[in-house]
Amino acid sequence: MNSQKAYTIHVQEERAGEVLLSLSGRIDLGNLDLFTSETDALMNQMTPSKLLVDLSKVEYLDSAGALGLLQLEDRAKARSIPFQFDNVTEEAKRIMGLINREALSMKPLVSEKKSNVIEQIGEGSLKIFNDFVSIITFFGDLLIALGRSFFHPWAVRWEDVLFYMKRAGVEGLPIVGLISFLLGLIIAFMSSLQLKQVGANIYVASLVGVAMVSELGPIMTAIIVAGRSGSAFAAEIGTMKVNEEVDALVTMGFDPTHFLAVPKVLAAMVAVPILTLYSDFFGIGGGLVVGVLGLDLTVYTYVRETMSVISVTSIFKGLLKSVVFAVLIAGIGCQRGFQVRGGAQAVGSATTSAVVAGIFLIVVMDSAFAIIFNYV
């Protein structure tokens, strides 16, 4: 629909400076701008004492064309030029009758929301503070609900727990395995470049073992689960909010935290530690490949060295971390979902926020654990 001129204006000067414009053809949305500028130019050029517009030959007029004609009348009036339509067809009259000229110049009821920098900083700070409060509140509710589930296990929706264990755990095995394996491979390879130089090849095994079990296994697994399942929980609960499903649960007397969040968090608390062990195993496996293929270690030597640095305590600490991480990432995923109000965009931003906040919480918690395990 480009501005092809589908109309013609036949200009005729009458007596005493009156100008007659005979319009023919199509005046529609496509050529509205053209029509406006052409008639403007004519009025400027000719400065008529009166303007008559004959519509008898207009073949097609849509609402935009009618708007153009009415605007022409307004502009003539603004220049104090007397104006008249001639030979207005029934159709043209009907379309022009639909348009209310006062409404066109009406101010909008609500102006576009613009605030200055100070207001924005203030609003932003308040938002962060309120967000912090709602996260604490939610986790408080969650921990109470989890505690209750411990004392009343029959009240827990175990079918849902199993469902999410499959989703968060079983279906995550391939990606966690792959990433852990490659991670172990890369650490072993990079460290071997240095260790080879001092003939300390064997320590690659210890390095990979300790790194995976104490830190990288728990953290990488938690980050992957945050990306896979934290986002999924946020999207699921967020969409339920948009569809009024959460409202329905509340009006039926169910507690949404118990009904929706607890199964997901319990599932994560079981799945993430298992995935972490699995990740440790694959990471060490990756290191093994480098050790055997690149460093001329035997499988036996590598495994023996690995087992000598990993204690049961360190595995236990890693698993404890992973349980806490699980609560954090599943919890924040659910919390972001419950916060959704509106539509598609809100669900999208809740999903993003769940992953980002989850990763942030993992890293902060890991630092806390480092302090707890080493100084307490």
Added chain:
Amino acid sequence: MIVVENLTARFGRNTIFQNVSFEVYEGEIFVILGVSGCGKSTLMKHMIGLYETPSGKVMIHGVDITKADERQLKKIRLDIGVAFQSGGLLGSMTLAENVALPLQEYTDLSQETIDLVVRMKLDIVDLAGYENYLPEELSGGMIKRAGLARAMALDPAVLFFDEPSAGLDPITSAELDSLIKSIRAGIGTTMVIVTHELQSIFNIADRIIMLDKEAKGIIAEGDPRWLKDHTTDPRVSDFFNRRVPKQETKGT
């Protein structure tokens, strides 16, 4: 203007309707009605090119949209406006931005002119002044009217409505009816409406077709006011007279 010939709708193994044929004449208000589940929304979605059909034709202005290529289809889409049941407004944009969308995409008018046309369209549907509101800030009736304003943005030759009165109170529904009539009177747009709201049907429909789930096709066609009193088909009569169909009693 619109000719539907032997149209069949199938989803998997489920046939919704088959060999449906009818015509919509220029400038009329044409209503597709029937009991819930009879396939009327499906029929409309076929008519606007959203679904593919295993057989049959839908001709709009002489072009068969079931066989048209991308370019032809795009041209036809400019001539059709669709007002969806829940509005279909983009939630992240204001009303003005929603209505301006087709204008910005398909015309090269200046932003000033577009703003003016947008205000005109919003005023026609009685939403003057609401340009900067977001859809989530509006009531259901207002969202439907905004959806209509957007459907009318390019002054299409035909407007489709999917259940326009769904969820509206009687007054708002009556207002929407008279809006539809005034647009048809003013601009002469052909209207195809899917609804089962009896008051609206008797108020604004020129002609109707009635679909039936079991018959998988059209069981009535014509003027609804005449059909209400003169039809011999019990299904049609029950529908127009808002009667529960007689059930066969068991056991006696």
